[in-house]
Amino acid sequence: VVTMRGDWAEFNPWQNPMGQATEKALNLMGVLTWRADRAEDVEPLLHGAASMAFNGDSACAVLLGQRLIGEKQWVKTNG
Incomplete structure (x- = not known):
């Protein structure tokens, strides 16, 4: 499970x-992605x-996009 940034x-x-490169990089290594x-x-x-991973002996990854996780709100604080 991959929580995405740069999205x-x-x-x-x-x-x-x-x-932007995560899914392509995983695919190049033979990892199936969703x-x-x-x-x-x-x-x-x-x-x-x-x-597929446990029964099919396949390398798999599920990418959790930022739309799912929600927009991050960061604020600078003094101190």
Whole structure:
């Protein structure tokens, strides 16, 4: 399970390059990937990926997008 950064509504530009390359990099290594951007997609994607990983002996990853997790609100504080 990968929680994504450098994705929708990312405030930190340093996160963007890897966030945009994560799925492609995993695929290049032979990892099967699925992406969840809605809460209702998480359970079936996790179930399917776990089945393929444990029963099918496949490397699998479920990417949890920032739309699912929510936009981060960071504020600087003094001190």
